[in-house]
Amino acid sequence: MSTAALTIDTPPERIVAFRAPPLRARHAHVIKDDAEALVVARRLADRIAVSAIERDRERRLPFEELDWLSDAGLLAITVPKAYGGAEVSSGTLAEVIAILSEADGSIGQIPQNHFFILHALRLEGSEEQKRFFYGRILSGERIGNALSEIGTKTAQDHNTRLSKDGPVLRLNGRKFYCTGALFAHWVAVVANDDDGRSTISFVPRETPGLTVIDDWSGFGQRVTASGTTTLDNVEVHPFAVISLRAVFDRPTSMGPVAQIMHAAVEAGIARAALKETVHYVRNHARPWKDSGLDHGYEDPYTIAQIGEVKIRVSASDVLLERAGRITDVAVADPTVETVAAASIAVAEAKVASTEASLHAGSKLIELAGSRATQAQYGLDRFWRNARTHTVHDPVRWKYRAIGDYWLNGINPPRHGAI
Structure with a gap:
């Protein structure tokens, strides 16, 4: 636009x-x-x-x-x-x-x-x-987001409107999950225009009528400030508007680029949880009384399970790196085929990082023992952060998209959630 x-x-x-x-x-x-x-x-x-x-x-x-x-x-x-x-x-x-x-x-x-x-x-x-x-x-x-809303049929539907008002435009609506908006210089607002087309408006953070509310209360990702943004007759200049619909109307790398970053968040959390598990077991975990061992890190069952976590985390990292290479092909040459291949590669990485982060965060507490649940150590934050972030896009739909692609040759939907 x-x-x-x-x-x-x-x-x-x-x-x-x-x-x-x-x-x-x-x-x-x-x-x-x-x-x-x-x-x-x-x-x-x-x-x-x-x-x-x-x-x-x-x-x-x-x-x-x-x-x-x-x-x-x-x-x-x-x-x-x-x-x-x-x-x-x-x-x-x-x-x-x-x-x-x-x-x-x-x-x-x-x-x-x-x-x-x-x-x-x-x-x-x-x-x-x-x-x-x-x-x-x-x-x-910095750019913060005002994309999603609560109360619409799906997370991709928007009630927020961008309407013409003489030589300017006006935004009206209410957003949630506005990660980064509280820290931003610009808030990117997704809204439908007078013709029902999805748009992105770049709105300076201090614009009258734009209010960012610090009301995020998620049990994980606690300092993302992913709360509410309200828009009350906010003035927008046409220069600050681009089309969102257009980036999905044709094959583009928009979806894979969006999703690979979500996979990366979870991959990083998984790495951190594994690292903390190794540190805590090496330095604090006690052996089970029936083991006859002197140290928790000598327990063969603990050793095996840390090996399993490491394999999952490594697999997540490899799939993430692979997804990056395939996504770069779609960035350079966006076709139906390259974009579909990138979307599937990223979906595979996202499934792996989701499972690795949740598994690693849970095993950390199990293998470290009861003492690890004490608030002073903050070891629960890895699972809480992973569980909160991994529900952003349901991986159950990614399994289906991956299977349909490899089994039936059906390309995944073209949007930012696959």
Whole structure:
């Protein structure tokens, strides 16, 4: 949806100029390539992990940590090279998300919709929109989401409306699961326009009528601030609107790119749970009295089960890396066949990471023993985070899509949830 299409009948004297908010004041580094992105992600993950237990326990929202990501340039790594960015591969993007999620599942999830919206801009934005919004992202600005709603028939249906009001547009509605909106400079709002077409509006966070409410109470992913956003006659300039429907009307890499990041969140949580299991069993777990052993880590049943968890986590990692390579083919050459292949590869990775994260989080408590349930250790957060995030898109439907593809040659649906 271009500016021209929305203002073509508006007299020139009534066309409202796009008024952008001031640029973010803090300096942001610009990452140059995939290798640097991974180095920066690992460095930041080390800092983030230090206070992960306290953040979760106290529900301390990560405003400072999100600024770290912005300052380091990590939130601009998908900006195309033509616009000054690193344009990292899908595999690198997924690995960055996994690295952050291993440190803190909530912080790993928060950028997911930021990158989702940037990919939609890449596919459907005008040249002017790309130059403007990519420039803002390179300066360290963040995009939060206002996509889903409660009370609609499905999570993909929207009651929020974007309506013409003379030379501008108006948003009205109520959103939930607005991950990252509380920390954002821009809120990406999905709404249907006057013709029923799904759109994305880029709305500055401080726009009158846009209210982000900190009412997320999930038992996991506690500091994602994935609560409510209300929109009361919010003014939107046509320049700040792109079509969401268009990115799914034709074969594009939108779905696989969206979903590989969800798989990466769970892969990172699985890695963290396994790492914590090994540490705790090695240092604290006691042997069962009938074993005749001196240390918990000598228990053959414990050893075998840690081996099983490791296999699941490794399989998840391998499928994630494979999905990244196949998704990059769809990014470079989006056809019915390449997009379907990428969607299925990502679905396979998502199934594996879902199962690995839930299994690893549960086995951590079982193998570490009763003492591990004490709140001071925060070891329950891995399972809680995994269980909360893994219900984002039901894997039972992914099993069916995978089976239909390999057994019957039927391509999966083209949307952001497969």
